[in-house]
Amino acid sequence: MTSLPLILLVLLPFAGAIISACLPNTSRNRPAAAAGVFTLAALIIAISKFDELGAGQVVLERYEWLPLFGLDFIVRMDGLAWLFSIMVLGIGLLVILYARYYMSKQDPVARFYAYMLAFMGSMMGVVLSGNLIQLVVFWELTSLTSFLLIGYWQDSNDARRGARMAFTVTTAGGLCLLTGVLILGHIVGSYELDAVLAAGDQIRAHSLYLPALILVALGALTKSAQFPFHFWLPHAMAAPTPVSAYLHSATMVKAGVFLLIRLWPALGGTPEWTWLIGGAGVITLLLGSFFAIFQNDMKGLLAYSTISHLGLITVLLGIGSPLSVVAAIFHVMNHAIFKASLFMAVGIIDHETGTRDMRVLRGLRRAMPVTAALAIVASASMAGVPLLNGFLSKEMFFAETAHVGGTEDWKMSYAAVAMGIFSVAYSLRFISVFFGQLAKDLPQEPHEPVRWMRFPVECLVVLCIAVGVMPERVVGDILAVASSSVLGAAMPAYDLAIWHGFNLALGMSGAALVLGALLYWVLLRRHDLRERTRVPVLHRLKGAQAYESTMLALSLGATWIIRLTGTRRLQPQLLVLMSFMIVVPLLLVDPWFSLPPVNLLNIEPLFAVLWLIGAACAAGAAYKAKYHRLAALSMVGGTGIVTAITFVWLSAPDLALTQLMVETVTTVLILLGLRWLPPRLVPKVLKLTKAPPSTWFRRSRDSLIAVGGGLGIAAASYAVLMRSPPPSIGEFFVLRALTEGGGSNVVNVLLVDFRGFDTLGEVTVLSAVALTVYALLRRFRPATESIAIPVQQASDVDPTKDQAPAAQARHGYLMIPAVYLRLLLPVMGVMAAYFFMRGHNLPGGGFVAGLIFATALIVQYMVAGTDWVESHLRLRPHRWISWGLFCACFTGIGAWFLGYPFLTSHTAHLDLPVLGELHAPSAFMFDLGVFLVVVGSTMLTLVALAHQSLRSHRLAADATRVTIPPAKEIL
Amino acid sequence: MKRWLPHPVVSLLLCGLWLLLNQTFYPGHVLLGALLGIAAPILTRHLNPLGYPRMRAPVVALRLLGFASVEVVRSCFNVSRVILFADYANLKSEFIRVPLTMRDEYGLAALSCLINMTPGTVWTEIQPDTHELVLHVFDLHDAAWWVDTIQTRYEQPLIEIFEKKGPHGDPA
């Protein structure tokens, strides 16, 4: 048995969880059995490990995890871990048994047990973690699994709310803990528990001690439901009672105090520690016990009582003397025992009577005597009645509080006694349900529960008594081993006896008992304790509400931030981008570049005039684009031709050709699209003459940015142009284009050879865009106003009104133009071939040729209409694209077969009889691919657009000629 | 022959265009030009339902071209003079109607080319119901003169060239 690895303690519960989760929803016994078996197995292993821990020994298993960060997965068991393991597994086993009878038939228990065991496994992970990061991992897992457990009855709003609250608080705490642990790791240089525990002095001396302490404390206090984070715990009572019995007695909330005990050697013993931990503990202990008195729900009472008892443990740890640590560990144990049994008792009452409301419940002793006896004993232990375990640790607590303030400061002792009084009072209130006449109007007829449902309670109560009567024999060794594993050499001498003689602690205990009973009596008789719905004085302290408001405020705040610093509109985004373009270089670049002096004599007047035109057109387009689209389009075209002329002037004929072609095709494209835009009326027509101030502001702002951007780019280009160029790779291309690229047009050789890879991407862009356009337009739906036949065509003035497009070309006004334009088709085809063939040596190439070809075709569409052209010519643009891409790709891949990289150009030299030597460069094939793609893409785009008119004509014909009042033609 | 070279003149012209473009008589280019010249009309024949014109009466055509050239130059200087010196307020720019008898599309196209290339006149349209040409004249002095000139000097020769003997080309 001893040879079994420790890691099984962690793995077994998880394995059980998985098995349980896989069982069907309807099964009831099998999940419970599985859970029980796995837990029992783990428990037996855990118990068997006790012998190895005898004299402050530590059992350690190391598994490789993240060696890069010096992180091993360490399963580490010492006395403290053993004690907690037993609690987690032992009480877990009892709860599993109990839950088998508690959960109703409708509940899908497989899921319940799966959550339960997953939680158990996480708890075991926390307890057995040998390094702090691993601890945090399991810590967060307990938050997660407890969230699932609390929210198990997901239909209930309370359950959802409670689960969320618990999860948020404990996860937040967990993240604090993570940060704190990181700092500890930073200070110590290791995350391993042993190293951290050994480096206590180093930690406490470090400048980061306080942040680390606060962060770790936040983690522990949230988990243990300490003030001001206590509020989640009562809301977690929406969970099924077995969950409460488990989470809030032995496990979840104990994880917090476990952590404090665990890290006490590393962090404890400073005034900061005392103030922080002790302070929180004292407040919690008083508040919890006070609130508990005034609860009407039995579980609520237990919840606040739990808060208070955890406060007690926290205070003990805050005091931080070795003896108080021992007391804390002892109380952890005792509290787990009596609180678990109490929760289960409440569950039984709830289960058998259908209610937990103490205002309703009465005289249950008559209906369920055994349960009543058990519950009374357990609550007596909770109240600190002698001969029960609760008394022992509470007395140690009183002794410590008396000790801590010395002879002057009694505040702590007063607080302790007050807590004792309150706990007696609420314990009395708790047991009051068993006395008096049996209530009549209960939802169910109460009776004793089934045998095995009560069994866990009986076990625990027996333990209460056993520990209470003979503490040294029952838990002496355990406590000693656990305490010594924390305290090490500082282990104090103590005596676990029922009787220590008449001393101060005993006096405090007695006073608490008497005064507590008195307080209960007074409250009951004088203050209608049973009828109270809220806690006196302190009812304003609503943690849960504060939590909800905080969450709401966070949400609202976030929304506010997003509204303030974000936008969903396009204009502000472009505004940001454009202003960043100006501002960011101004901020980042230092020193700034200098501008060479302007020499006006260097200005070439003709070129200046050329750009006077270009700039005027650009500005004009900017001015006109809103209300006069066609004018703006023409002016953009003006800038375009000036650009083209600039290119040809400045030695870039290829660019000029391309620019011209693109200009033409773009114009056609936009004209095809313009028809679908709504008419926009000038403000004069709408009689809106004055723009509001906001408009003026916007315009000034935008023009400022426009001017800034323009100046910036002008300055940058001037600065570059006036500098001598750096040694550039450009020269290489000039030297090699002919000799090695096989073409005298360097730009073209660049495109198809040196940088053919770019061109391949470029044609892919074209293809992708064409496909997108096609896909989009297939499902295009015009706005209702634009379905109507254009004003121009509906007008009676024009005799063409009722002519079909083909008829217009046959004998309508297009008859004569058609003659010209049809003659042009073969001519343009030859021109396309010309520009294609010469591209490698002179300006031209596949792109320009493709556009010329496409233009020639689109002109035919303009002449005779879509229907006519397509009935006379089957152009399959998709195939053009596909073949083009293949052609380009395979030309590139062809080089592989010759042992060269993709796209390496080869030239076939053919010696033909009449024609002489012919050079057939592979680049030619590549360019052919470009040509095909360009034709295919352009045609696909243009034709897809053109088809929309056709469709809308059909629509308009169907829709009995929608006639929208002709507002105004677009100028 | 007819099947592979349906439009020899057009093919020849296109081949000529090719050689002119490449400014060479290199045999490879001649071959390529010939190929293009033959292929282009065949490939585009479906989109050209009228086919290609058969021009007759080359002498008439040359005479017409000569007359038109003189007219173009003359009109050009007239228009320039008007633009530079005339009093725009008294400029009489008007549309006139010219009844036409010619129906052949190529003939009409040639007419439109002549008219539009002559500064001072712009072809607007042929009114479908009356088959009258609507013309805009920049500086109109005598509408009748224009009607007469166009009908006799332009239309008649064009009818001779394009319309005299039966149909032309092969409609698709």
Add this chain to the structure above:
Amino acid sequence: MELVLSLAIGIVFASGIWLVLRPRSFQVLCGLMLMSYAVNLFIFAMGRLWIDAPPLTPAGTLPNPAILADPLPQALVLTAIVIGFATTALYLVVMIGSRGLTGTDHVDGQEPDL
């Protein structure tokens, strides 16, 4: 020449920025077109300005980079023009698609709240 071209690029770019910041999709389209002119000219200018020096190296001559324009920016501009053409087409189609589906030509696909 340098000064003129720089100023020209600046003005065209500024017009483009102004338009890009406007609310109507057609304005944005024009703006993008103008901006791409400016950017293309800008890239082109990075190879400095050369007159009567197109980067052609006919057979039989010794290519001399010192007297020919830098071909690389030209090649880049060429690719940029093509890509700009494609994206303009796309924007146009999305623009009319948006107008069809949303009923407005506002860039946000909905009229601003007034």
Add this chain to the structure above:
Amino acid sequence: MNGIEHLPDWAALVVSLLLIVGASIVLIGALGLLRLRTFYQRIHGPAITVTIGAGSLLLASMLYFTVAQSRPVVHEVIITLFILLTAPVVSMMIMRAAVYRDLRARRPDAGATAGDVYSIVDEE
């Protein structure tokens, strides 16, 4: 400037003449486009640009290169051909568009009704 110095005088003279005439006509045409009163007058301005203006310049170019390169350079003919094929269509399309736009917009002073070929129908 390549080769200008080597051009024979007669050729230089003729080329200069053609250039001067053609360029002047081009300018005059554009002036007409700017200065004339109505659109229907303005459309006649560019007409001289594309005929005599372009013709002279094309001739000049042809002559210049033929002489300068001592071989027949006649590919300017292509441009001429294209002009012949496109310029008439352009003018008639613009003209017709203008006429019917003005008629539809009922602009009596635009000039479309001059000569009483076209008339503006009043709306009922």
Add this chain to the structure above:
Amino acid sequence: MSLHWTQHLILVPVILPLLAGAALVPLTQGWHRLKFWLSYASILGLVANALALIHMTDGGAWQDGMGIYLAANWSAPFGIALLADRLSSIMLLLTALLGLASLHFSKQRWGRIGVHFHALFQFLLMGINGAFLTHDLFNLFVFFEVMLAASYGLVLHGYNAERIRASMQYIAINLAAALLFLLGLALIYATTGTLNMADVAGRVPLLAGDDLALFKIGATMMALTFLTKSAMWPLGFWLPTTYAAASPPVAAMLVLMTKVGAYVVLRLWLLIFSDDAGAAAGFGQDALLYGGMATIVFGAAGMLSTDTAGRMAGYAAIISSGTLLAVIGYGQPNLVTAGIYYLIGSTLAVAAFLLLIELIDRIRTPRSAMLALTMEAYAVEDAPVEPVGRGVPAVMAFLSLAFAACALMIAGLPPLPGFIAKFGMFHAVLHPQVVATAANGVMTGPTTIPTAGWVLIALIVLSGLIAVISMMRFGVRTFWASGVLVPPKLHRTEVMPIIFLLGLAIGMTIQANALFGYLARASDAIHRPATYIGRVLSEPTLPGPASSPAPTINLTPEAP
């Protein structure tokens, strides 16, 4: 002498999808089955290829873990060089795997509606892969455009008003950004005279004065483009809208595209503005750091402010982008290692979440969503009778488990890789002196951590908390909203990709050490720019049809 065939593997990620796309273009909708399998085969090929590349780069087959492919056989600064190293290889693998999942997901529905989904998808892959591989600035621009052009089409896929509104924004912003890219590129060429990244890096130290200023401006312009793509605040407002609008498989791919921007920044900045860069060293690092931090804040606020799953995923992606940018700006090699790990994990998580959203939406009928909201707002108790747990059908169990896994990964909670990534980053910030090279990173004594480090840690922790709070809020409203849930019908092809992605994430956790080791080597390499400069520029071409063995140019030829 000829090219070893393995060299061609570097090219395959670009060429294979291109060929597949070309084959897909002419296929009509009737062939959707064939289309799918063609597409699928291509992606499987990409996965295999990426694995092979990882093997080549990390297995010592290639010197310095770098494979260089000289397209068209032109030596480096002149032609276009593709470079596969550990970093690009892992990104290629991520792309292929994500593509596999997205494509698989689209089999049932999205691949069939509309046309050309598959072709555009392949082009998208080509663009992304090309952007990861290329070592040439202009070629990078081209591949960005390929990627964007395809993504425009894909975002519009399944055409509706919302998508087209989003596309308007997405396209306009990206077009404007592309112009900035070109401006920056032009300035870089104007000042350095080259486009090859390694060559640029080699020439930067020689820059001074005005040239340096202009170069920096150029770099800034380019950075603005990349940062727009990676959605740095305030340049990334387009992102949540676009994510929420796009169809799930497309949105999943968009997640990766966002990372491409950050990837390029990482690559370029480490190469060009390294410590060897003289006066330009470390340029803009602070801006990245603070920008990244602001982005985290913005993303976190966004997550908290929204109820829409799609937007939430968008903001999650923004948080992860911000984190990544801040990590790059922080400028510490071992932090970069963790950053890349984080990149991979968060990409998988957000992508899985985006795929999941569609399935979740099927249970979240408008009515149930409304009811869940009102119940919460008015604290309506909807189960007056004895609370009873509800049996969870397998479908719901799957959805909720998958959701929980996504939430944990996005929030960076244990035990999924989100946590390990975050821990790795914290660890790195807190242990600046440890260079994560060896498999056994020994921690040494404490050093002072700059305030920025603490702030970064705090922001990452808080953003994680906020992420988990909002994800939980969403999850509770979705899965625990009572009574109105109808377990939806899920198709196996829709479930598998999600399981696959989550499985990958879990695999990342299990193999964390191996992966971290790999990434540490990758990060180590990209922190040695000199190696890149040396290797790329000295990669020999093949003697042969096009180029002579060693290009020695006489820059001043005799005047004719």
Add this chain to the structure above:
Amino acid sequence: MATLLELSIGYALVCAMAAMLLCAIRLLIGPSAHDRVLALDTLWMCGMLLALVLGIRFGTQIYFEVAMLIVLVGFVSTIAIAKFLMRGEIIE
């Protein structure tokens, strides 16, 4: 004579440029859409002639190609706009 030729080339350039400027002014001031189309078409034509003269000035044929292309396709956008003005859509 060479001087005369140079001068006349200069004159031709100035004239062509001035013509472009005048066209641009018409393009800007309109007033009607057809005015603008006409101006744009003439602008293209003048640009073509400018290229031609530049060709003479620099003695290269490169400019010729551009001029040729301007003539060949310049008309397309013009008739497209004209048709748009006439019919409201350019492909029916």
